[in-house]
Amino acid sequence: MFKSIFVSILLFFIPTSLLFSQNLVPNHSFEGLVNYPVVKNPKNAFEFESQSGYKPFQRNLKYWKAGSDATPDLRIITKGIYRQCQQRYKDCNRPKTGEHFVGIMTFLKNSNTDVFREYIQIKLKSTIKPGIKTYCELWIQKDRQAKLVSNNIGFYFSQKKFYEETEVCIEKKPQVNHSEIINQENLEWVKIEGTFVPDKPLIYLTIGNFYNNENTTVESFKKFRGSSWTPAYAHYLIDDVRVWQEGDVPEEKPVFEIAKIEKNQPIVLNNIFFDTDQSILKPASFTELNQLFDFLQKNKNVKIAIHGHTDNRGNDSHNLNLSNSRAHTVMNFLIKKGIETERLQSKGLGESQPVEMNDTEERREKNRRVEFLILKK
Numbered sequence: 326m327f328k329s330i331f332v333s334i335l336l337f338f339i340p341t342s343l344l345f346s347q348n349l350v351p352n353h354s355f356e357g358l359v360n361y362p363v364v365k366n367p368k369n370a371f372e373f374e375s376q377s378g379y380k381p382f383q384r385n386l387k388y389w390k391a392g393s394d395a396t397p398d399l400r401i402i403t404k405g406i407y408r409q410c411q412q413r414y415k416d417c418n419r420p421k422t423g424e425h426f427v428g429i430m431t432f433l434k435n436s437n438t439d440v441f442r443e444y445i446q447i448k449l450k451s452t453i454k455p456g457i458k459t460y461c462e463l464w465i466q467k468d469r470q471a472k473l474v475s476n477n478i479g480f481y482f483s484q485k486k487f488y489e490e491t492e493v494c495i496e497k498k499p500q501v502n503h504s505e506i507i508n509q510e511n512l513e514w515v516k517i518e519g520t521f522v523p524d525k526p527l528i529y530l531t532i533g534n535f536y537n538n539e540n541t542t543v544e545s546f547k548k549f550r551g552s553s554w555t556p557a558y559a560h561y562l563i564d565d566v567r568v569w570q571e572g573d574v575p576e577e578k579p580v581f582e583i584a585k586i587e588k589n590q591p592i593v594l595n596n597i598f599f600d601t602d603q604s605i606l607k608p609a610s611f612t613e614l615n616q617l618f619d620f621l622q623k624n625k626n627v628k629i630a631i632h633g634h635t636d637n638r639g640n641d642s643h644n645l646n647l648s649n650s651r652a653h654t655v656m657n658f659l660i661k662k663g664i665e666t667e668r669l670q671s672k673g674l675g676e677s678q679p680v681e682m683n684d685t686e687e688r689r690e691k692n693r694r695v696e697f698l699i700l701k702k
Contacts (some may be wrong), residue, residue, distance in 0.1 A: 347569050347570075347573030348567045348568065348569055349449040349450045349451060349453070349568040349569060349570075350447060350449060350450070350530065350566045350567060350568050351387075351388045351447065351448075351449075351450055352386075352387045352388045352389065352447075353565060353566045353567060354420075354421075354422040354423055354425070354426075354564055354565050354566075355386060355389070355399065355423075355425040355426055355427055355564065356422070356423040356424070356425050357386075357387035357388070358385045358386060358387060358425075359385060359386075359387050360384050360385050361385070363376045363381050363385050363401070364380045364381055364384045364385060365378070365380065365381075366378030366379065366380045366381070367380070370398075371398075371400065371470070372410070372470070373406050373409045373410050374400060374401060374402060374406055376401040377398060377399065377400045377401050377402075378398055378399070379396035379397065379398050379399075381398075381399040381401070382396070382397050382398055382399040382427065383396075385399065386399045386425075386427075388447050388448070389427065389445050389446070389447050390445070390446050390447070390488075391443070391444065391445065391446065391488075392444030392445065392446040392487070392488065392489065392495065392531045392533065393442070393443070393444055393488065393489040393490070393491055393492060393495060394489070394490055394491055394492050395430065395441065395442060395443040395444065395492040396443065397427055397428065397429045397443045397444070397445050398427065398428040398429075399425060399427060400418070400420075400425065400426050400427065400428050400562060401424060401425055402418065402419055402420055402424060402425075402426075403424050407419050408690075410469075411598070411600075411601075411607075412601075414469065414550070415550070415600060415607075416469055416511075416512045416548070416550070416607075416608070417469060417512075417607075417609070418466060418468060418469050418512065418562055419609050420564055421464045421466075421514050421564035421565050421612070422564055422565050425564075426562045426563060426564040427445055427562070427563050427564075428468055428560055428561065428562050428563075429442075429443040429444065429445060429532070429533055429560070429561060429563065430442060430443040430558060430559065430560050431443075431475045431477060431478065431533070431534040431541075431559045431560070431561055432473060432475045432534065432538070432541060432543050432558060432559035433556070433558040433559070434557075434558075435556075437492060438492060438493045439538060440493045440494040440537055440538055441492050441493065442492070442493065442494045442495065442533055442534050443533060444495060444531050444532065444533035445531070445532050445533065445563070446486070446487075446488075446529060446530065446531040446532075447529070447530055447566075448486065448528060448529055449527075449528050449529070449530060449568060451528070452526045452527065452528045453482060453523050453526065453527040453528065453568070453570060454523070454526065454570065455522075455523045455524055455525050455526055456522065456523070456524075457522065457523070457570045457571055457572070458520055458521075458522055458570065458571040459482075459500075459520060459521055459522065459523055459568065459569075459570050459571075460518070460519075460520050460567075460568070460569050460570070460571070461480045461501055461518065461519060461520075461530075461566075461567065461568045462516055462517060462518035462519075462565075462566075462567050463478075463480075463516075463517050463518075463532065463563055463564070463565060463566040463567070464514045464515065464516055464517075464563070464564045464565045465478060465507055465508075465514070465515050465516075465517055465561050465562065465563055465564075466508060466512055466513065466514045466515065466561065466562045466564075467507065467508035467512055467546065467559075467560070467561055467562070468560040468561065468562055469512060470551055470555065470560070471546065471549075471558055471559055471560040471561075472545060472546060472549050472551065472555055472556075472557045472558065473543050473544065473545060473546060473557055473558055473559040474506050474507060474508055474509055474543070474544055474545075474546050474559055475506065475507070475534065475541055475542060475543045475544075475559035475561075476503065476504050476505055476506045476507065476541065476542045477502060477503065477504065477534040477535070477536045477540075477541050477542075478502070478503045478507065478517050478532070478533070478534065478561065479499030479501065479502035479503070479532070479533065479534065479535045479536075480499050480500060480501040480502070480519070480530060480531075480532060480568075481497050481498070481499040481500065481530070481531045481532075481533075481535060482500055482523065482527040482529065482530055482531075483497075483527060483528075483529045483531065484525065484526060484527055484528065484529070485529065486529050487529075487531075494534070494535070494536065494537050494538075495531075495533070495535055496535060496536070496537060497531075497535050498535070499535050500519075500521040500523070501518075501519035501520070501521055502519075502535070502536075503517045503519075506542055506544060507561065508546070508561075509544065509546075509547065510547050510548065511548070511608050512608050512609075513608045513611060514564075514611075514612060530566075530568060532563065532566070543559060586699055587699075588698075588699050588700065588701075588702065589698050589699070589700070590698065590699070591632070591696040591697075591698055592696055592697055592698070593694050593695075593696045594613055594614075594617070594655075594694070594695045594696060594697065595613070595694075596609065596610060596612065596613040597610045597613060597614070597655065597694075597695045598610050599651060599654075602639075602647065604647065604650035604651045604653075604654045605654070606654055606655070606658060614655065614658050614659070615662075617659065617697065618659055618662045618663075618664065621659065621664050621668065622663075622664075624702075626701065626702060627668070627699060627701065627702055628667075628668045628669070628670075628699070628700045628701040629668070629669060629670070629697045629698060629699055629700060630669075630670040630671070630672060630697065630698045630700055631652045631655050631656050631669065631670065631671045631672070631695065631696075631697050632648075632652055632671075632672050632673070632674055632695070632696050632697070632698065633647075633648035633649060633650075633651040633652035633653075633655075633671075633672070633673045633674065633694075633695055634648055634673075634674055634675070634676070634678060634679075634692060634693065634694050634695070634696070635647055635648045635675055635676050635692065635693055636676060636679070636683050636689035636690075636692040636693050637676045637679070637683040637689075637692075638683075638689070641675060641676065644675040644676045645673055645674075645675035646673065647673070647675075648673030648674055648675050649671070649672065649673025650673065651673070651695060652671040652672055652673050652695060653671045653673075655671065655695055656669045656670075656671040670700070676692070679692045680692060680694075
């Protein structure tokens with residue numbers, strides 16, 4: 326980022342990285358680091374994130390490089406950092422996979438230029454062959470601290486590595502480009518995807534906004550809650566980048582394997598989030614709930630019960646009501662997505678079934694959970 330800006334299901338879960346065994350992008354989810362320890366930025370621009378910044382991107386991120394003099398950021402957000410953010414803000418960023426993602430500017434006007442852009446670049450594992458349909462995708466989310474949202478996230482494939490000694494827009498024509506505004510109203514992970522047929526061998530991939538201001542749409546983020554003095558810019562977070570060619574994709578494995586799940590066996594949903602003492606789902610919950618929805622869609626005979634649990638803080642009656650409301654909210658999410666009501670039950674159990682002692686915050690967090698049980702296969 327420009328230096329002056331302040332800026333599980335654990336059981337039976339098949340990691341996303343296994344879905345495409347022929348993914349040509351090395352370190353596709355940015356988890357691979359080198360040159361430990363992680364270097365600190367001279368000036369940290371990210372609240373709570375002491376290890377995030379452009380210096381860790383340059384020194385510690387494996388394989389990925391900047392495509393110009395502008396400075397993309399490696400963002401490092403652990404569960405602890407995410408909890409800190411949740412205590413202060415309603416909308417918090419969290420990696421799609423693991424603990425790392427990368428942040429790039431897609432729009433910024435500063436004292437040096439009106440068309441500041443950031444780009445990330447990588448050499449693929451092998452050359453993309455000409456004449457074969459090629460697929461590419463990534464997941465993207467607006468940075469919580471950004472005032473603006475924009476369009477134009479593009480995939481540009483080339484035969485040679487390039488580096489532009491500039492911080493302005495690189496006006497190359499991406500083979501795949503997303504032309505719609507991203508995260509206009511909410512902080513959700515959005516999948517950007519597309520296909521093309523290359524006419525020559527290609528082995529380098531560069532990602533960013535390859536369009537000037539006249540051809541870029543920018544709007545204010547409707548739910549921006551930051552300070553009025555925050556500079557106006559569009560900044561996006563990228564995770565799980567994938568490239569493959571037709572014929573490389575194996576059969577997709579199910580997220581839940583029904584044959585391995587016993588009836589009445591609790592399966593914890595580890596990525597379901599609510600505000601403290603509330604039952605409104607946070608957008609970060611949608612990824613895991615959509616996985617549960619897909620499971621129910623593929624297994625039409627399955628009926629499940631959704632159970633809510635709390636820790637032991639607060640009185641028993643309040644905790645019971647809160648857990649019941651949260652379980653009911655999850656059930657309603659699935660119903661609105663199209664799952665038949667008769668296939669679902671919800672129940673709150675309050676603090677009556679802890680899985681850990683309630684003597685530390687970490688253990689209490691494990692007790693605050695939502696889980697599901699299969700009632701009928």
